[in-house]
Each structure stands twice: as C-alpha cells, then as structure tokens.
Amino acid sequence: MAGLARHIDPDELIKTLQDHPHEAHKHIAHSERAISHTTPYSSRYATQQEISKFKIPHDGAPADSVHQMLKDELDLDGRPNLNLASFVGTYMEREAEALMVENISKNMSDADEYPAMMDMHTRCISIIAHLWGVQKGEKAIGSATTGSSEAIHLGGLAMKRRWQEKRRAAGKDTSNPNIIMGANAQVALEKFARYFEVEARILDVSEKSHFRLDPDLVKENIDENTIGIFVILGSTYTGHYEPVEEISKILDEYEAKTGVDIPIHVDAASGGFIAPFTHAKVGGPKWNFELPRVKSINTSGHKFGLVYAGVGWIIWRDESQLPKHLVFELHYLGGTEESYTLNFSRPGAQIIGQYFNLIHLGFTGFRSIMENCMTNARLLSKALEASGWYTCVSDIHRKKGEFTFQGAKAAVFGKEGETSADYNAGLPVVAFRFSDSFKKDYPQVKQESVSTLLRVKQYIIPNYPLPPSEEKTEILRVVVRESMSLDLLDRLIADIFSVTQTLMSTDAVDLQAFQPGTSSVEKQHGSVGHDHKNRHKAKRPMEKGVHRTVC
Secondary structure (H helix, E strand, C coil): CCCCECCCCHHHHHHHHCCCHHHHHHHCCCCCCCCCCCCHHHCCCCCCCCCCCCCCCCCCCCHHHHHHHHHHHHCCCCCHHHECCCCCCCCCCHHHHHHHHHCCCCECCCCCCCHHHHHHHHHHHHHHHHHCCCCCCCCCEEEEECCHHHHHHHHHHHHHHHHHHHHHHCCCCCCCCEEEEECCCCHHHHHHHHHCCCEEEEECCCCCCCCCCCHHHHHHHCCCCEEEEEEEECCCCCCCECCHHHHHHHHHHHHHHHCCCCCEEEECCCHHHCCCCCCCCCCCCCCCCCCCCEEEEEEECCCCCCCCCCCEEEEECCHHHCCHHHCEEEEECCEEEEECCCCCCCECHHHHHHHHHHHHHHHHHHHHHHHHHHHHHHHHHHHHHHCCCEEECCCCCCECCCCCCCCHHHCCCCCCCCCHHHECCCCCEEEEEECHHHHHHCCCCCHHHHHHHHHHCCCECCEEECCCCCCCCEEEEEECCCCCCHHHHHHHHHHHHHHHHHHHCCCHHHHHHHCCCCCCHHHHHHECCCCHHHHHHCCCCCCCCCCCCCC
16 A cells, blocks of 8 residues: 655755764765766766655666666565565466566556457456356446455445435435444545545454454444445454354344345455355355345455456446446547446556466366465464464464364364365464463563564564554464465474574563664655654554554
C-alpha cells in the first residue's frame, strides 16, 4: 500500500544538513560534470555527485549509469521471497513472466484494440464464478480490478446503492447508512466506509470469537440502515475464516422478524483462491454463492491466485445485484463497452498471467500448491509450539474442532496421507507469540527483537498487536506462500530458534541495540506518518479503528 508523501524542498533540506557536519559529504558541490564514461561507475555519479532526489536534474545521464545506480540502491530492499510478511505472490513461472513482458504495454481500457486480451478477461470471470458456486439460472457478472481494495469499494458501493434504491422506493430516509465489519478487517474495508460516507460499525474481536467477526455482536448491531456485512474469508491477522453461513442464518432470522433484507459481501482476498481447492474447504459450512445472501465476492489474483501484484477480481452472483446506474457505457477509440471500475487505464498483463495460471495449473495443480502451503504452515506451527517458547494464535495446525493450546508436548507432527481436511480450515498463516512460560522466565526479552534479528538474516516477519480490544497481545506472523519450500522452512525454523536462544542469553541493556533504527531522509521529511519509535504521536490511537496490518 503506497503511503502519502510530502513535497521536500531540497534547499531547506540542505540548509538543515549544513548544521550537521557528519552529513556534509552529501551536499558537496562539484563544478566538473563528466558526460562521457567507460562504465556506469565512471560517470559523474560515481564520486562527484549523488543522483538527484527531489528536483529533476538539469542534465540527463547515460541509461546504463542510471540503471546501475538505481539497481544498487534497490539492493537495500528486502528480498521478496523472504518477505514472509506479505500475502502477495513473489514467484511466477518463466513462461508466465514471458507472456506478461510480451504484453506489458497493453492497456485494459482499450477493449476494442486488444480483443484477445479482453476475451481472456471474460474467461477468467467465468472460471472464477464457477469456482465460487455460481447458481443455475443466475448470470454472474464481474470485473478485474487493480486489487482487492478496489474490488471491496465496488462491492460496498453496489450494496449502498441497492439499499438506497429500496429505501427510496418505500419512501424511507437514506441519510444514515451503516456497514458492519470486524476489527480484524483490513484497512480497505474501513476506507470504503469513510470514502463513500457510510458509518463503519467496527465490532470488537476476541479470543472467544477466534479474533474474527463475532456473530453475537452482529445480532446486536444490525438495523434497517445496515447496507450489508463485510465477512472476511481469511483474516490478515491470524488466518481464521469468518463464519459466513452462521452470519447468513442470523440475517435470515432477522429478515423473517423484520422484513429487512441485509446482504453479505465476502472479502475473500486470500481465501478466494484457497477455499475452493483445499480439502478442508472452509471446514464444512458454505461460504460462497451457494448461500443466497452472499451477493458479491472479491479476491486478489496477486495473492493466492499466484500472479504478481496488480490484479484483483470481483464477481456478483447475478446482473440484478449490480445497479444499472453504476455501470458506464463507454464510447472510446471506436468501440463501446460497459464498465464499473474506479480506475480507467490499468495494466492488462496481469490478466494474461492469471489466465495462464488457471489453464496451466488446472484444479489439481492449484489444489497441490494450496495443500503444500497448508502442510508447511502446520509444520512451522507445530515446531514453534514444540519448542515451548512459542504459542500459536492461528489454529490451522490443530485437529478439526480444537482451538486451544494443549502445551508443548501436544505438538504431534503429521502423519502420511493426511490433508487439510483433518485440521481447522483457514489460510496458511502462522501467527505466534511468546508462550506464557517463556515470558515468565525471560521478562527482559521483547518479542519485537525476534523480528529485528530475523531481519538481519533477511527474513521479513512483522511483530504487531492484535486488533483493538486485544491490542495488548502482540504476534509475529508468517505467511506461507507457494515459494516456501521445505528446505527454506527448515532453515527458517532453525533461524527462529537461533535468534530466540541469542535473546535468552542477552541482558536487558544489550537488547536495546536490537530495536528498530533510524529512517532515511525521505522517510523523515517526506512521509506523512510516523516510524516505530514515534507511533504514539499518531492522530488516532490504536484502539480507534482498524489497524493496517500487513497484506
């Protein structure tokens, strides 16, 4: 998620830097400007001056030099495959990459110019709709988006418009719409409410509700102004699936008593490409268009759809669920098409990549990949709990129906032939914290130090609080993606244990060196936000609203 950034005045910044002699090397003026060069490192950027950061330079530079300088700077980024914080895919097969590069210049808004690409888009919608249980007699309709955030906004807006139409037809007030979600919701859901002027009823989550939307609180908060419920198929905090069918039954009962029809939008950003393929499904209950109350579903192709970042999907169960006045008929570059998106121009290569994956892998290929992810996530979970140092907040490694930690000795490793159906359903996410016994024996050790020391080994594993009302509990979280091989998992487990042992043998004073360090000039002066040390300065405290988490 790109953050807001402020303009930086380079003159003011240099004046500030002049007060700090140790920064002087950063703004030494050079009169000589070499234009010719033999290698990228013999250009003027090698020793004479830095690459311009905040104003366009007067003179350009050779392409190979700029490429090398930017490449060197980007080497400071984390390694995508070791970014275990993110749900977004970092691997595609060479043939898929080749197709995407060959079509990287194609624009999805130019439907008349790229009819073959648009045909692939249509096929993807049909394939995904069938995976989600589209019903006979209904005509599903949908669109690719830039990701689940846009898809959620489109789904929420359609629910708001349908609610408004019903209320106006009945001569009722439409000024106070509300939408319900759990405090574990990803920030895009709250963004919808704020951007489209809908009251967000953000319901507390708890250990009792498995840190997900609480059906009992849903009962207490719905009314005639509720435009819909956002139900999440895979919490970004702990990987738990929210109980779609249970909430659907609550809404059925409410409609029987009051006549108020409240729809469900399923945010299946990750689960939409996991639940259809794993043996566990969602643990037994229904979650998709098999439930009449589920009107729309979104997912991220760039998560477990196994495509690089830049593609999401939203599908409505039937054309009647998409208000006509939200659909634009576009006359553009010689053709006519209907469109319901927040963006216009957007890359088409990701759609091609998605279609490649669907056809290349097929159902059995996707099932194999998702089951592998679940198996490795269970292995990591059980290894962590077997150490006695950690307790998992996620539950996909516990036998179906069990949701409590039974102690380190209860961590029994899997048997040959078992599948995800033998365990609780959920995302391949491992959310874990220090065990109570570890915290008692080593009170000086901060859990965030584990994250910091693992970063030294190039792993990116975030440490952050659970949602509001449970924010006193912090968790470390690993997302097990397709590219997490058994060898890498074995090394990860060994490194987590090694880091933990290092912290156990280190005194409290030395531990301060393991806390997050200083930020870049851009972060300090241009970012609209606060770093780890200054998070207490935020405009809204953590208990007010939805956390960002990492997605």
